[in-house]
Amino acid sequence: MSQMDEFSVEIDDKIDNNNDVHNVHNDKIDVGNNKPHNGKPITKIEVSPNEKYLVTYSGEDNSIVGWNVDNDEDEGLLKDCHFPFNSPIQFSLIQICVSDDKKLVYIGHEGIYDMMNYQKIKLDCGVYNNYAYCTFNLEGNLILYYNDVESAIIFFYSAQAEKTVLKCERMYKMPKNIKDYIFISISKYDKLYLLSNNSIYEWNIVTEKRTKLIVIDEEIKYKDTRISSNEDFVCLKIKNKIIIYSVELEIPIASLDINNVIQLRKFAKHPVLCFLLFPLLLPLLNDNIPSSNGYWGTIMRNRRKKFWSKLQISNNIKATNKYIFGALDADIWKIDLKEIIQNITSSYKNFNELNSDNPGELNFDEFIENSMVIKEEILYFDNDFKFDEKINMVYDHLHVLLLNSYTETIRVLSQDIDSNVLETRNVFEQNSIKWHIYNSHQEKTINLHVFKKNNDNDEWNLICTRVEKFEIARPTLLKIKLFGDSYIILITRLGPLIYHFNESDRSISLIYFYYIYLSNKEIIPHYKKVYSKSTLPLPNYESFKYNDNWVLDAKHNKEILLKYGVELLTFAIKEHKLELIDEIYKECINYFKQDLKNNRMFLSVITSTLPLLNEYYPEYILRYSLDTTMIIDSPSFRIEYPNSNLHLFSFLYPQIINITHSILWFKYNILMRRIYNNHKILFAIIIFIQFLVILLTFPVYFAIFYLLSKYNYINDISESDMFSIYFIIPDIITSKFSKRLTTPTIIFMNPFINFVTYPKDYNWLSELIWPQSSPFVKTVNRDIYKTWSGESLINFKWNNYGKHYYAIIWIGFMAFLGCFTAAATIPHIDDNIRNKLLISSIVLGVIHLSFEIRQMIYDFNKWIHDFWNLFDVIAYVLPIFTSIIWLQSSEINIISLLSFSCLFLDIKFLLFFRVFEYFGVYFAIIISVAKQIISFLVVLFIIIISFAHAFYILLIPRSQFSFDQHTNNDDPNNPWNLVTTYYQVFENGTVNPNPYIIQPPNGNTNMFVDFRTAIFAMYKFLTGDSSALSNWSYTDNPSLAIMIVLFSLLIVVYLMNLFIGLLNNAIEKDNDRVSYLVQKAEILAEIELFYLLPHQRRWYTWFPDVIYYYANVDKSREKIKEMNDKGEWKTNEFPELRKNLMEKLNIQLINETSLQNILAEIQEMKQKLQ
Known part of the structure; x- marks a missing residue:
């Protein structure tokens, strides 16, 4: 661990606020200078998370200025306070951030100021002098990132603590192999972004959810990467590409080329996409946007000339959700983002401006002259004028992002519905596109026609048609709303429908349908109820059932399949549409195969419906398990060499550890560090006492510290005392035996994506x-x-x-x-x-x-x-x-x-x-075998009752008797006649005919007196105890002898041996680890549902969407060969991935089918030669 220097700045309550120039080391702040940064240019701009306050930094003036955002000025902001750095040593500021309540943090010479009362603030865990990053989240909590050559730590400080001291609420430790991870940034939405192995990861500091955003084939460096994000999207700038990642779908959905001006302008033309993504894209574009004469000039149109004519894109531009802040000399200007976007979308009203570097200067004839070829009415252009299908396809992929943005529109339209007044307008025109919509009540259809205007003769040419047929009722049109020229919303009595016009292939696709069939009075209130939330409800079962075209559109559209695939597959299973089930299964597998790195979430469509598949078509579970076993979400596998056996050990990636429990340990180390710095003798005495404690109680000390370390109550971040020797001992042992303990392991991805997660909405x-x-x-x-x-x-x-x-x-x-x-x-x-x-x-x-x-x-x-x-x-x-x-x-x-x-x-x-496995296998066998033979036991029991009934009739006493009083009669079944009797023998050898001593009978003398004991007597006979039938003479009772022979042959000999054989077969069938694992899974399911609290079932660290696991390389080889021998190793799915795995493990499998074909060919050749 690197040397830690104390970072705690005392608060000076006697600050003279009237001084104009102060030294930062004297804790004084300048608030009287009227000239921001003394007129020097602004270098950095930072805005508070909720856009309430702004700070700027000037490198030339070496000062920080605070600005009030919430003022009535249309453009210019008012200066609030001034921080000069008048240190004799050259000051280098790396980063600044500010909270909504005016707490300022700057990295370079670390400090935290409360700008409300001009006081420095302490951190209760602030000990480092080389923080790498700082930011405030939306709640005003401070997040600090510390990094050195050995470890990296994330500190999360609460904003609810005392004003003079920030309390550390949470701490996280980065993986031990920190060199493999490159820190990118932390957003105000509590998201940490890391770069590792050409992959970019997002880690939520609050929920601890890990997400692999994207994997790039080429090598990525930190300087080539920038990230801008909000709660819905993550925009990643990698070299000259901007990749848009959907948080909802968890896949990259589009890629923009920042050098492609036409692509950017087409994006800007979109009325909804521009509002959604422009604030995220603008910070990533920087100097790649053309100058004020081109794209940026169009954006700033109608702004004050003195401002936009001088403003250039660079680090002194900051875009937020509401405003764009720009630095002009030493002043800050605020521009309303909605106004800018309206300028953008209204600027491209014709085809010329969309494809021109200078809007309005290029006419259509000049545009055509640059064309390369006209083929099938689709234009392809050279260089900057290339406007082909690829550009259009980018936006066709983005349309799924727009669905939730239409929720408010549907809600507003539903409020204006008059069930007795139908939509009379059926022609809608926007730019060069015109929609013609009408419905046919007789055929239960909606007809949509799209026309495009011919600029040569102003005629409208029909370019595509769609007929939407419903199987249940007439789709009466109530309201229609057109968005741009590509999207249209239809409100009908069957529910809302949203259509998208695909300009690239000239087709109309249905991208959303939710079935609602209600009477006139119920339409309005039900619409309000269904669309009361901010997101559109998922398509219901009936929407797929009554509209076959909706099934086709959802099945063949990549993004819609991912968004609504679970509902579509559920519909297919319940409707027993085997062909549709198989098509969806193959589509999901194929999408994952096409992009292993980024499309793993398509597998969740299958895994989320496994309960239904298990109920209706369980063969798909085996198919999926075998198709996806031993896979990874990357083109190749990676082998690691850990110092312990991690076979089938599961983990999350990246492996960030929550060490919040060790905050007290961390503070204890801070205290020990202070004692060491200020009181050397006292520190030596404490170390000596600790040494004696360890020496006298070493086994107890080691066991306690092992448990504390295992559950992260202590850690090796700071080693400031003798007790920390515990962390050195394992390192010594590991280094000594590392060569012998090293085990090659390979990493696999568990294909059961989203299989263990619970619904997020719950009561x-x-x-x-x-x-x-x-x-x-x-x-x-x-x-x-x-x-x-x-x-x-x-x-x-x-x-x-x-x-x-x-x-x-x-x-x-x-x-x-x-x-x-x-x-x-x-x-x-x-x-x-x-x-x-x-x-x-x-x-x-x-x-x-x-x-x-x-x-x-x-x-x-x-x-x-x-x-x-x-x-x-x-x-x-x-x-x-x-x-x-x-x-x-x-x-x-x-x-x-x-x-x-x-x-x-x-x-x-x-x-x-x-x-436990050693015992669990036998318990699993007991239950599974019992389930298999229960019917046989029922048959056996019925036969035993039948024989008990027969013996009961044969051996029941026919005369009255009492166990308490001797009854003398000639009934052979009378218990008094069956008991042991003793006769007197006289001296002359004669025997007295009257019994001398009689043993009193009981219920067991003749067990067939009662039918219940008769059944028990048969059970004893079944086990080999025939004493219940030994009181009768078989020669005098031939029927009894026959019954005994029948019972022994049928039950004891035949059925019991048959029973033993069935047991052997059942035991062989279930004598494996699978039965034990199923039993353990049931135990875990019981713990989850009935012992965990509802919020615990939503902890991402316990219930993640994606899990990885290690596998021993040698055991992997054995497993693959075993599966191949059983015919379970499939190479037709993921052939390239399987090939890479075979090469990594150095396996050459012999294909028995190929060998048989070769042998057959050899035999045919021999026959021909003969």
């Missing part, structure tokens, strides 16, 4: 009773866990939260078991202590039982079909009931209840071991 209280499920919880299928993807998914969940909660549940049950067992088992125990134990048993039992009741309420059918649930209820209810009875009565009356209660509790304790 906290309802979630406690009826929690929403994830696809993982709903889908219990063995085929998922036949591959490493499923197993690594289980490992991820188990390591992150499963084992911790399972341990808590187990400990809670052991407390329940201990209390009840102690009360029931200890022979001589004080009544008060026993009663306390019984009450504790009741309380703990009710807590455990409450979770079972929640499961029962959640899904009773699923709950009742799980044997372990029934067993758990008995194990909880029986001890609770016994404890209550025991508290109210004597022990003698509940001995049987005690015995059964302890039995079930002990077995329940044993069941906790099923989560």
Whole structure:
């Protein structure tokens, strides 16, 4: 760790605010100078997150000036305060940022000022003197990024703390291999951007969500990268390209060439895209935008000449959501962004201006002269005038971004609907495009025609037509709204429809349809309810059912398929449209294959519908698992050499660690550092005491520090005392045995994208009773866990939260078991202590039982079909009931209840071991085998009852008798005639015919006196105990002998051996790790739904959308060969990726089919030669 210097600036409450020039080291600020920066030019501009305050920096004047944004001036801002830096040492300012409440942070000579009262502010964890980045978020919290050669740390300071001290709320540590990561920036939306291996990552500081934004084939350097983002989009400038990334879709959707003026102007022409993306694109364009005579001049049209004629694009331009701030000399000018965009969109009213570097100077004839070829009425142009399909396709991809922006329009149009007044206007004209729309009630269709104006003769030529047919009712037109010349919204009685005119292929596509069929009175209120949110509702089931064209458009459009693919595939599954299911599956796989780096989210369309596929078409789960096993979201695989065995260890990328728990440890190290700097002797005494403590308690010290380090309560960021020697010991051991412990591992991506995530919108209280499920919880299928993807998914969940909660549940049950067992088992125990134990048993039992009741309420059918649930209820209810009875009565009356209660509790304790593989396989076999042979057991039971009935009729006593009084008769089935009797033998050898001693009979003498005991007698006979039938003479009862022979042959010999054979087959079938993994997945699903709180199920670190995992290289080779032998290794999907993996692992698989074909050809040749 690098040397840390203390960063805490004392607050001077005696500042003289009347001084004009002050030294920054004396904590004084200039507020009296009327000339901003003494007239020197502005170098940097920074705006507060919510655009309430602005600061500027002048390099020549070496000063910072604050400006009030919220003033009534139309353009010029008013100066608020002035910060001069009059240090004798040359000052180099790297970055500045300011909050809405006027807290100023600048990096170079670190400092935080409260500009409201001109005081410096302390950081309670501020110890470094080389911060790399600073920013304020929208809530006013300060985010600092520190970086050195060994580690990088992100500090998150709360704005709610004291005004003079900012309190560190959260800390994050970057990966150990920090050299592989290049810091780019942190946005005011709490997003951190990193560059690694030609990939750009976004990490949300609050939610800890990680997103791979884009992967570029060519090498990327920090100087070539700039990022501008908001809550909906991320615009990445990489060299001469600007890539637009959709936060909603999680894919790059468009790429702009900053040198292509026509492309930029066509973008600026769009009335909605310009509003959405212009504030993000402007900071990235910089000097690449043409001068004031061209593009920028058009933007600034109608502004004051003294301003826009001099203003040039550079670092002294700052675009926000509301304004553009520009620096002119030492002044700041504010321009309303809406006004600028209106100037932009209104500037290109004809085809000439769109393609001209000097708007208005190029006529159409000159434009045509630059044309290269006219083919099929599509123009292609040379150089700057190239206006081809590629440019149009960029904007065709962007239309999916516009959908949510139309929500307000649909809401406004729905308010103006008069159900009795239909839309009479059917022709809509914009620029050179005209729409003609009408509906045919007889054919239940809407007809759309698009015309384009011929500039030569002013005639309108029909260029495309679309007929929209509905299967249910007439689509009466209520309202129509045209946006630009490419988008039109139709409000009908069947719901809203949004169409897009594709200029590149001259077609009309439906990009949104939500089915609503209501009567006249219900239309308006229902529209208001459905479109009350800021986003459009997802297409419903009926929208696809009643409009086949909508299905085709959604299926063949890349962005719409990603946005609405889950709903479309759900519709296909429920409607049993096998062809459509297969087409969607192949489309998603193909889109991912086309761009492995950036299109992984298409796989989520499949994984999100796995619960339905599991219910209707489970074969697709096996197909998907085998198609996507051992893949990665990059063109090639990477092998690493960690110092430990990480086989099937799952992780998130990048691996940023939350070390918030270690803030106290960090402050302790700050204190130790201060003691070291100011009190050397005291520091030496403390170190000596710590050394003695470690020496005397080394095993305990090492164990405690291991646990604290494992759960990030301490860390090796700062090593300022003797206790920190713990972090040195592992490094010494690792360095000594690193060569021997190094294991080559390869990284794979888990293909179950968005499989474990939960819906973001939820009600906290309802979630406690009826929690929403994830696809993982709903889908219990063995085929998922036949591959490493499923197993690594289980490992991820188990390591992150499963084992911790399972341990808590187990400990809670052991407390329940201990209390009840102690009360029931200890022979001589004080009544008060026993009663306390019984009450504790009741309380703990009710807590455990409450979770079972929640499961029962959640899904009773699923709950009742799980044997372990029934067993758990008995194990909880029986001890609770016994404890209550025991508290109210004597022990003698509940001995049987005690015995059964302890039995079930002990077995329940044993069941906790099923989560471990060594035991879990056997528990899985027990249940799975039982499910397979249950029908056989029912048949066997019926046969046993049949024989019990037959023996009961044959051996029941025919005369009255009593066990209490001797009954003497000739009934051979009378128990008194079956018991052992003793006769007196006289001295002459004669025997007294009357019994001398008679053993009294009981219920077991003749078990066929009662039908219940008759069934039990048959069960004993089944197990080999025939004593119940040994009291009769077989020679005197031939029918009894025949019955015994039939029972022994049919049941004991045949059926029991058949039963053993079935058991062997069932055990062989389920004696594998898959059954154990399925069982573990069910345990994890139960923990998720009923033990985690609703907000915990939304933690990204526990429930991410994308997971990666390590795999041992040697085991990977073995697994691939095993799958190939079973015919499960598919090379037709992702052939290039599979080939790369084979090369990395040095595997050459023998294709048995090819060998058979070769052998067949050889045999044919031999036959021909013969």
